[in-house]
Amino acid sequence: MYEKREMTFRVFRFNAQSDYLPAYKRYDLTVSKEEVMLDVLNRIKWEQDPTLSYRRSCRHGICGSCGIKVNGRAIVACKENVWQLAELYGEEMVIEPQDTRLAYKDLIIDKSRFWESYRAVTPWLEGPVEEKPQKEHLIEPNYAEQIDEADHCIQCGSCFYSCPAAAVNEAYLGPAALALAYRFSTDVRDKSHANRLRAVNEPGSGIWDCVKCVECSETCPKGVEPLSKIFALHNQTFEAGVHKRNVATRHAVVFKRSIEKHGPLDEAENVRYSEGSLGALRHMREAFAMLRRGKLPLPGRVHKSHNHSEVKTLIQSASKNKF
Ligand code: SF4
Ligand code: SF4
Ligand code: FES
Incomplete structure (x- = not known):
């Protein structure tokens, strides 16, 4: 005997060739405990509305074609159990394409x-590459x-x-x-x-x-x-050695140095080193606001963490890079 659950699905419908705006169409289904979200889409199409379009192929989480979003969360429809989703979202769910801006037919998008x-x-x-290899490489x-x-x-x-x-x-x-x-x-x-x-x-x-x-x-x-x-x-x-010196790579360098030196981050030095002294001037307003609220230590006053030597050893053993 199967257990059943009454559920409602509001599905994004849009045809880029004929529609100006999308609409959300309601489908009510009785869903059993074993069904995955792809079963729901199949049943809507086969039992209620053959015009619904979506991608699917393998039904085994292998081909990657059935990606959709349920209540804004990206899922692979054939891998996601509907009852488990209902534990998160309740008995009503919104089904949409992965990116509504790219839809050209319902759940099918331009990838x-x-x-x-x-x-x-x-x-x-x-x-x-050997043209006719005799054995696996x-x-x-x-x-x-x-x-x-x-x-x-x-x-x-x-x-x-x-x-x-x-x-x-x-x-x-x-x-x-x-x-x-x-x-x-x-x-x-x-x-x-x-x-x-x-x-x-x-x-x-x-x-x-x-x-x-x-x-x-x-x-x-x-x-x-x-x-x-x-x-x-x-x-x-x-x-x-192919990295370029820019804000991002300098940020990575100073982040590591700061943790190694203090334990906690030296936020002011992080900004100064990453963006340069002139660049750091742009952040003075935020810096003063943080100083007033005690969220930024004064320059040179960053406290070392109590287990600093342990942190330092961890950083040194984990990092293979010589910055
Ligand atoms: S979520 Fe991204 S990384 Fe993971 S399987 Fe899909 S495409 Fe690949
Ligand atoms: S910003 Fe980075 S961490 Fe966030 S989703 Fe994109 S690749 Fe992943
Ligand atoms: S249908 Fe192939 S991954 Fe879902």
């Missing part, structure tokens, strides 16, 4: 920019482990369409492409390590434009953890 970002990071191994298990997580990406776009940096900056490559850049820059068989790092090191489009909000890692259905790959790329650019 061109997402794919262009992929192409921009040269998503294949570069190096001498194996690598040591520890090298394989370093790329394993990033290799699980199914190109669903959940991270990209949840990323605030990508939403406001058309040039930003975004979390999925950067995770893929890491996948190849870390592969010991690849011969374009430095060139790959230079390509993602460009101000305005690359790794330094991530605002570290963690949204991509939280939303990824395959555990790719794009943010950790972006951090790894930061380190790789320093290790390979």
Whole structure:
């Protein structure tokens, strides 16, 4: 005997060829405990409204085509149990495309920019390729482990369409492409390590434009953890010596130095070093406001944390970079 639940779904409907504005259409369904969100879309289409359009293919979380948003949260529809979503959102849910601005038919969006970002990071191994290899080109298990997580990406776009940096900056490559850049820059068989790092090191489009909000890692259905790959790329650019001196890289340098020196951050020195003395002048108003409220120590008066030697040892053992 199945358990059932009465639920309501308000689904984004829009046809770019004929509609001026989108509308949200209501569908009521009795949903059983096992059903995933893709079952809901299929049942709406097959039982109530054959005009509903959405992408799907494998139904096993492999092809990445069924990415949508439910109550604003990016999901892969065939992986997300509806009852579990109801624990978060209750019995009424809003189903939308990953980016409503890009919809051309209901839940189907134009993903061109997402794919262009992929192409921009040269998503294949570069190096001498045997035309007719006689055996696999194996690598040591520890090298394989370093790329394993990033290799699980199914190109669903959940991270990209949840990323605030990508939403406001058309040039930003975004979390999925950067995770893929890491996948190849870390592969010991690849011969374009430095060139790959230079390509993602460009101000305005690359790794330094991530605002570290963690949204991509939280939303990824395959555990790719794009943010950790972006951090790894930061380190790789320093290790390979291809980083450029700019506000972002100076900020990374002074951040580490400050923690190593004090434990807590020396906020004033962080701004001065990252932006230069002239640049820091722009922040004087905020600095005085923070000083008045006791949120900024006076220059040279940053307290050391009580476990400072432990912090220092941790920083030194964790960092391979010589800034
Ligand atoms: S952590 Fe960076 S890449 Fe990930 S969603 Fe936030 S801004 Fe985008
Ligand atoms: S990194 Fe994760 S969320 Fe982003 S496209 Fe790949 S599988 Fe989807
Ligand atoms: S249909 Fe393939 S991932 Fe959902």
